[in-house]
Amino acid sequence: MSTRAGSVSVEDLRQLLRGLEVFAGELPVFDPSQAPDTPTELFAEWLLAAVDAGVREPHAMTVSTAGADGNPTARTLILKGLGPDGWRFASDGGSVKARDLAERPYAALTFYWSPLARQIRVRGPVAPESPEDSAADFLARSAGARAEALLGRQSRPLADLAERDTVVKESLARLEAEPDLVAPGWTLHSVRPESVEFWQGDKERRHTRLVYVRSGEGWDKQLLWP
Numbered sequence: 702m703s704t705r706a707g708s709v710s711v712e713d714l715r716q717l718l719r720g721l722e723v724f725a726g727e728l729p730v731f732d733p734s735q736a737p738d739t740p741t742e743l744f745a746e747w748l749l750a751a752v753d754a755g756v757r758e759p760h761a762m763t764v765s766t767a768g769a770d771g772n773p774t775a776r777t778l779i780l781k782g783l784g785p786d787g788w789r790f791a792s793d794g795g796s797v798k799a800r801d802l803a804e805r806p807y808a809a810l811t812f813y814w815s816p817l818a819r820q821i822r823v824r825g826p827v828a829p830e831s832p833e834d835s836a837a838d839f840l841a842r843s844a845g846a847r848a849e850a851l852l853g854r855q856s857r858p859l860a861d862l863a864e865r866d867t868v869v870k871e872s873l874a875r876l877e878a879e880p881d882l883v884a885p886g887w888t889l890h891s892v893r894p895e896s897v898e899f900w901q902g903d904k905e906r907r908h909t910r911l912v913y914v915r916s917g918e919g920w921d922k923q924l925l926w927p
């Protein structure tokens with residue numbers, strides 16, 4: 702087995718990883734006794750703080766799913782909104798995530814805002830939103846994003862980049878002629894949270910975790926050991 706990764710030795714990498722600083726700089730203090738009654742309110746507060754702190758793509762989250770075999774797949778997606786049914790994201794009908802969700806309609810979402818040392822984890826069942834909402838989401842996308850999604854080829858093998866550029870160009874031309882086209886499989890999904898956990902990192906490792914667990918129509922709050 703090779704002990705080198707590229708031109709850096711495995712030992713060098715190990716040293717580098719051990720030497721990297723975590724939670725540098727000024728971090729916010731999270732007082733869980735002041736936390737609102739619902740996780741949605743606290744999520745909105747933390748998202749706004751991430752936007753104010755200049756976090757790049759603060760609305761990007763890791764969406765983890767599992768198919769019928771139970772094996773997880775995770776990928777980054779953009780949060781589309783917080784509807785009455787929960788955290789929303791959209792998927793191409795032919796993608797791996799769409800297939801997983803058809804087999805096992807359950808997801809875990811993870812947000813990490815590095816400059817604030819904050820993580821939020823959301824878990825719950827996933828349900829599709831109405832075809833009207835899905836179509837509205839599709840039509841709100843940029844022309845380039847719609848052209849790509851219209852092809853319905855996400856996650857399929859691609860021969861070369863020139864093929865991508867040619868086919869997307871054709872798809873853009875199609876959209877110009879028919880601007881109301883909606884990709885047939887485009888679906889907006891909502892994760893209805895069963896639990897939402899807020900984690901505030903601390904340089905001295907006095908991390909704070911607060912989990913909201915759904916209880917009837919409301920929420921129970923519980924501190925967790927970090």
Ligand SMILES: Cc1cc2nc3c(=O)[nH]c(=O)nc-3n(C[C@H](O)[C@H](O)[C@H](O)COP(=O)(O)O)c2cc1C
Nearest residue numbers: 758761774776777778779792793796797798799856
């Ligand atoms: C910051 C960021 C945002 C992304 N946003 C989306 C998105 O909103 N929708 C999407 O389908 N893929 C998005 N992607 C690409 C996905 O991570 C993933 O590669 C793609 O959805 C295929 O996933 P799948 O094969 O598991 O279905 C994004 C990637 C990054 C890094």
